[in-house]
Amino acid sequence: MQEKIQVIKTLIDAFPFIKMFRNQIVVIKYGGAAQIDPILKEKFAKDIALLYLVGIKPVIVHGGGKKINDMLKKLDIETEFKEGQRVTSRENMEIVEMVLSGSINKEITSMLNHHGAKAIGISGKDANFIKAKAKDREKFGYTGNITEIDEKVLLNLIDEKFIPVIAPIATGEKVGDLGFNINADLAASKIAVALKAKKVIFMTDTAGVLDKDMSLISTLYRREIDILVKDGTIQGGMIPKVDACLESINGGVEKAHIIDGRVEHSMLLELFTSDGIGTVIKRKDVI
Numbered sequence: 113m114q115e116k117i118q119v120i121k122t123l124i125d126a127f128p129f130i131k132m133f134r135n136q137i138v139v140i141k142y143g144g145a146a147q148i149d150p151i152l153k154e155k156f157a158k159d160i161a162l163l164y165l166v167g168i169k170p171v172i173v174h175g176g177g178k179k180i181n182d183m184l185k186k187l188d189i190e191t192e193f194k195e196g197q198r199v200t201s202r203e204n205m206e207i208v209e210m211v212l213s214g215s216i217n218k219e220i221t222s223m224l225n226h227h228g229a230k231a232i233g234i235s236g237k238d239a240n241f242i243k244a245k246a247k248d249r250e251k252f253g254y255t256g257n258i259t260e261i262d263e264k265v266l267l268n269l270i271d272e273k274f275i276p277v278i279a280p281i282a283t284g285e286k287v288g289d290l291g292f293n294i295n296a297d298l299a300a301s302k303i304a305v306a307l308k309a310k311k312v313i314f315m316t317d318t319a320g321v322l323d324k325d326m327s328l329i330s331t332l333y334r335r336e337i338d339i340l341v342k343d344g345t346i347q348g349g350m351i352p353k354v355d356a357c358l359e360s361i362n363g364g365v366e367k368a369h370i371i372d373g374r375v376e377h378s379m380l381l382e383l384f385t386s387d388g389i390g391t392v393i394k395r396k397d398v399i
Contacts, residue, residue, distance in 0.1 A: 126384040133383065134167040136310035137270065139365075141300035141356075142220070143175035144317040146373030153223065155376050160275065161227035162380070169270050172231075172277045173303060175296035176216040183211050197247075200254040200293040208293045209235075212279040221277045232269060235279040237291055241265035242299070244282035244292040256282050256292025258299065263306040278303065301356040305363030312360045313382065314353055315373035320391030321346060321354065332393045334358060357393040368393045 140160070146152045163170050177198070184191045184207055192199045200208060217233040224231035236242025241263075244256035269276050280299035282292040297314060304312035321329045324345055332340075337354055340346040346354055350370075357368035371378045371390030382388040 126380075129384040130166050130168075133310060135169065137169045137171060137304075137307050138163070138383075139171045139173065139300050139304040139307065139309045139312040140379065141173050141175070141296055141312070141314045142373075143177070143296060144315060144373045146315050146378075147174065147176070147216075148178060149374075152373065152376065156373075156379070157220075157223035157227050157229075159377055159379050160224055161229040163383075164224075164229045164275055170275050171266065171270070171303065171307065171309070172220065172275065173280060173296055173300040174212075174216060174220060174277065175280070176212050179216060180208055180211045183207055194251065197252060197255055197295060198293065199252050202254065202290065205254040205290045205293060209279075209281050209291065213237075213281055217277055217279045224275060224277070229275050230273050231275040231277050233277045233279070234269075236282040236294070236299075239265045240283045242280075242282040242294070243285075244294060245285055246292065254290055254292055256294055258282060258294060258302045261302055261306040263303075266303070266307060295352065297353055297356040298359075301359045301363075301368075304360050304365045304368075309360075309365050311367050311369065311383075312357070312365050313369045313371060313379060314356065315378070316353065316370055317372070317374055318350070318370075319372045319389075320370045321350060329391055330388070332391060333396055334361075337393070354393070361393060361395055366394065 146156050160170050189203055189207065191204055213235045221231045221233035241261065242258060243260040244258050247255050247257045266276050280294040280296045282294050284291045300312055319328050321332060323329055337346065337358065341351065353370055357370065360368045369382055369390050369392050371382050375389060378389055382390055
């Protein structure tokens with residue numbers, strides 16, 4: 113009996129947060145171990161279905177770096193990274209799109225539909241809703257920077273009760289162009305701003321932003337982030353994630369979260385508990 117009562121208490125504790133986020137758009141960048149481990153994939157699909165069924169409007173932007181690397185290796189195609197970003201050659205671009213828009217996107221969509229959500233998989237090429245230009249053609253090839261997002265495409269899908277599952281491939285500048293490979297963190301940030309999302313959540317393979325003692329920093333503001341980057345506390349792959357968070361909140365998103373996707377139900381723990389489990393980045397004027 114006590115176990116049953118505890119379940120009810122947990123639901124009651126979550127109720128204020130469900131009420132707060134109901135009918136709100138939440139953009140989730142899905143990647144890392146949560147996208148690879150079979151158990152975590154299943155948990156993620158159930159968590160998203162739960163958000164959907166209680167009236168929250170999730171939008172998923174996914175990466176797929178490991179699977180892309182595995183496929184390139186299998187096909188004996190070389191790939192390289194500069195400044196933490198993939199150099200996307202013409203040959204790479206075809207594989208990147210095949211893996212992101214094909215196998216990964218459809219796997220996520222299928223899992224969500226299986227658990228009672230109504231998901232639809234798309235890429236930025238669909239309806240040309242993400243447009244981009246070359247980041248630096250000579251240096252990065254077909255890796256791009258987003259120039260425009262047609263949020264009406266996504267809002268129409270959301271109004272029709274769909275969960276958009278987005279592969280970060282953008283349409284090119286010219287007819288017949290291959291298009292562009294977009295960093296999934298930056299794509300999630302741009303999409304969150306365009307949709308005026310309540311929150312954007314970045315699922316990673318770390319607990320969040322850590323201090324020099326490797327302890328979690330639960331809340332951060334811009335000025336603090338600038339200091340932590342300058343003194344080397346925030347470094348490496350965490351810098352682009354923090355930059356994406358800052359771009360989101362500067363664009364009007366209330367809060368950006370970096371959470372550990374290796375923890376089961378991490379997204380629900382962050383959204384539906386007072387303390388959360390990751391790092392939240394917000395403006396000083398947001399409670």
